[in-house]
Amino acid sequence: MAPGGDAIPESSGKLPSRPRIAAGLRLPGASAVRVRRWTATLREVANLEPQTRRFNNEELRKASLSLRFRAMSGEPLLKLMPEAFALVREAGRRALNMRHFDVQIVGGAALCDGCITEMQTGEGKTLTATLPLYLHSLANKGAHLATVNDYLAERDAQWMEPIYQLLGLTVGVVLTDSTPDQRRKAYGSDVTYGTAKEFGFDFLRDRLLLRAQGRMQSDFLGEGSSERWSSGGDEPVQRTMHFALVDEADSILIDEARTPLIIGSLGDESREMVIATFRWAAEQAERFEREEHYTLENETRKVELTGRGRSLVRALPREDIMRVVPLVDLYDYIERAIKVHGEFIRDRQYVVRDDEIVIVDEFTGRLAEGRKWRDGIHQAIEAKEKIEVSVPTGQAARITVQDLFQRYRHLAGMTGTASTSSPELAKIYKTPVVIVPTNRPPRRVRLPDRVFGTMEQKFEAIIEEIKQYHEQQRPVLIGTRSIDKSMILSKMLENSGIKHDVLNANQVEREAEIVAEAGKKGRVTVATNMAGRGTDVKLDQEVRDIGGMHVICTELHDAARIDRQLIGRCGRQGDPGSYRQYMSLDDDILRGGYGNRRAEQLAETGRARNGPFHRMATLVRRAQRRVERKHFRDRMMLLHHERERTKLQREIGQDTYLDTAE
Template sequence: MSRALLECWQVHEFAPGLYPERRDPKDDRLDRFLGRLLGRWAQAGSPLRLHRLRRFAARVQALEEAFLAADDERLRSRALAVRAALAVQGPAEALVAECFALVREVCSRQLGPRHYPVQLMGGYAMLRGALAEMQTGEGKTLTAVLPAVTVALAGAPVHVITVNPYLAARDAQYLAPVYEFFGLRVGLIVPDQEPAQRVAAYAADVTYCVNKDLVFDYLRDRVARKRVRGGQRALLDGWLAGRRSPAQGSAGVLLRGLYFAIVDEADSVLIDEARTPLIISSDVDDPNGRALYEQALALAASLNSKGHYLLRAQERSIELTDAGRAAVGDFACGLPGLWRIPRAREELVEQGLSALYLFQLDRHYIIADDKVQIVDEYTGRVMADRSWERGLHQMIEVKEALATSKRRDTISRITYQRFFRRYLCLAGMSGTATEVAPEMRSVYAMNVLRIPPNRPLARRDLGQRVFLDGDRRWAAVVQRATEMRRAGRAVLIGTRSVAASELASVHLRAAGLAHAVLNARQDQREAQIIADAGQPGRITVATNMAGRGTDILLSPEVRQAGGLHVILSEYHDSARVDRQLFGRAGRQGDPGSYEAIVALDDELFLAHAAALLGWLRGRVSEAGLLPAPLARVLRQSAQAAAERQNSRVRRQTVEMDKRVERSLAFAGRGE
């Protein structure tokens, strides 16, 4: 058993502080390099690891007959004995196997489904601190209950972390009868809860929560207790407050420690969302702010991109050149306030340039209820109550002719990388994680294990078509959707942005095809849209929110006609995200098919393969199609470049977070 898991039971291993958690690692480039090598080695050694998991699953299955014959009272009695043994002995394999067998039997009686052997394998992989990659529809929700019950029975609090409140509430409610059978309490963290409700939810044995809510609560604890990163100061604060043990907790604290976490859709949470730190800020009145932002935007619009600033669209950054700084200085001559401070006015104009050229309506944000609402680029969902910092949000509000909100000053901040590495044991599950296995290992010390499907995959790959331009692409998408609809199948069309989903809708309407659109504007109707997406002739257009975490259930007629057909209309920066969309089809051995219909002028190619495009345009056929071998090379090279860039941004985010944290700590406002 892994040392990380054992630490959940060894209280003396906890780092000193507000409550039990692991020390913040001090890794450097060599550590990250070695971590990536270990990640690749773990992938290469996965057949041996899978053999161990299969052996464990067989051990669990061998107990099935005995538990089938036992009544509920006998099962409860056995569960109490296992609970006592786990608390004393820790996660010995024989005890864990018995616990898994009990959970399996209880799930069958309380919920109906019985865990498949591959689910037992996935649960054991997570118990050992790994990320289990399981195909869409393989039952990750039911798999997670295996390690969650085991760790909770041993006395360690468990956090099951997912990507949105709907999934957290759904899973907590669905699995509640199982936890209750074992005498375990289930907590649920959702937005807008009162502090007392949150404290009660975190005090439960197993707490279901959303990643952002959890991290913000962690930061609130740090702000409330004025904890600094130095361990001695934290211990002194605790002693002065009359707290002798880090496990006792104290008034004003929400969480009670970072023991064991299971992260659902782990690649989305730990990789895709790790580019942006989470920040707690305070509102600051700024009566003269609008005039200042209007001046900055006007000046930014007048600057020349060839001489006044450097635009790095891939890194989403803009930097003034010497000529640009001189132009800003000339403009500021005689102006009051921030215009008199060189660095302040330059940052102000750089934020104005960012608002104009880096953040786009219906891609990075939408306007709803006369407010700028940030859209999560990786899930397509609105990020409620979130705002950009350092005046950028207000700049965009001025750009869109909206009322300006109050400016926010940073009080505390942390990145996902730094937060999740503080868990004593971190595990995860996802349908797509193999591509980021080296980064998972180097950053989170978590190996990725690909769990085989319960049934062989039956979905068909219809290949990719790369057209010369967007018009030809949309014509091909409409034609394919029409064919599939006539055949009685269901169709899912995936897009990268809100704007692209609405453009697809325009083309479908022009062709007289009824359809549903799922993007940040309809996120409240997500469950209903996904519930209907498997009906005959149904066409659904979606950003990559596409019901992630839920299955598109096929009607018998659609299954007989060939299942769901998925059309990817634009490649994403990562092939992993494309695979997420393709995974909507062919769940649990269902029939299905998928294909990519894209264009040379798509964002991925323009941003990461611009040098190739001119040469490739001359090799397009008369039908406007790029030959398949060239299309494959184009996609692979563009996505590889995008992945390298995104990985650099994530590393830079961590380094920036550490620098800002040091400055906040110096000012007495650190986490």
């Protein structure tokens, strides 16, 4: 699906005019000094263009090599930036028929300056990334691009590879199922694409290995030469942590930061007992009645057994092997099992695939391969689904995403939607957020919100709207919050005789095909938030002429950012397009924002009175802001605890990543 044009002959093409935006460029978030510096870079890049255009491919590669020599002999990277960018721009034009726009050059300069750039969806973050990655790779210490999932890592690397190749650079990708040798090779490349999670796990595994071999070296992650580790045998896979460019910075640096990466240690003797207890708790959970046996706190979703609940636990039959499990632990197991029973729903928060629980990432709608819930939740779900229980075996090493990226010498990030998170990003990572203007004026039209009493009424109204747009032959993309809801909507469309495609985590194989078709005339596509980042929907001229794609958001997500990502599938690169947000008074977000009681009252109102309730849109949106604030507080707590823990560990001389007894 990676788009790319036919390669164009080496020195063809008319030279474009001088940069249009150099004068009077507005970049909210950046200081005047910085803006002047970046626009100066843009001018220099433009001045170098005639000369670079005359290079044949071999000369282009040689010019790139000579920049590398200069960087390695100590010339500051920022000084080389204009020349480097001019080469990358020319390589982009030749290899992919994509010449970096002026705004992309400015964005690239901001990234080299350690900023997080907010670029509207569809403005070409993938191409912009090649600029700072190339510049930093010149130092020969590697340049990492961290994305949210394997799919994007692989797609972006393959898509951009021709540019790097033309400049004589090697590109590697680290994927979840890469072997250590493949990883070592990928990290040994000039530019490495991968997920934040894999970068973190490799860091931990290397560190454990080095400790086991008694050769922990303090500078192993700092400077060091790229040649230090030869391949083969038990050797670390990473080299240095020089530069990381974080794609979807707010998702990785903020949402993911809540999940520490943990490597478990082996050899727990009580495995059998623990497994038996998980199974036992899962079997018994249904006997427990809310209020009688346990209470459920609205805000924290914490389950707590009552006196009667605890007596019931004591009275339940137990296997022999569980004899030595202390009673307090049994209460915990049961509380967890009750929570899992009520709140973790198959095909919503997770799917069961090949006898494994795979989490459906609420933010990307994709399967989060290899990720696990903490605190025994994952195992409790495995027990509930009657599949093998992967016993938690204590921690051998852990790192949070925040720690990981703070270890890099240079850090930068890109996102489509950071401005709401910019205070947080500035506070934690000390990275200013800069808003980069769009290349062409956006033409996306927002239609007024619509609110209904119940999900059924809402879905019926949505079907009506789809019909209207479908009659005009405009492509329609409908985003849902979960796989099961995408299936309900699909069924309804089927009943109305509307042909459509469904894109959710169960259909990964056909993803590229479905996306490639989604912008075609008369297409209807139902998707989970998988159709967020990384889904580049192309329109042909015929569709542009009738108004472009229409996006329907069926429910608010926990973060407004996710809604904006879906909306960003239309109106890309100055295309026309429109979108509308639907809500109902029984939406999940209301429970998260106002608690169960209030949510139930609202749902009741929705059922009792005839809608619509369009005026209540503000109330629903307020719930979303409350959920966002709650998550923000949780993250700040996590950060605080992590800081306290590492401070204490340093004081007593421990390794903060490996000595992690919890």
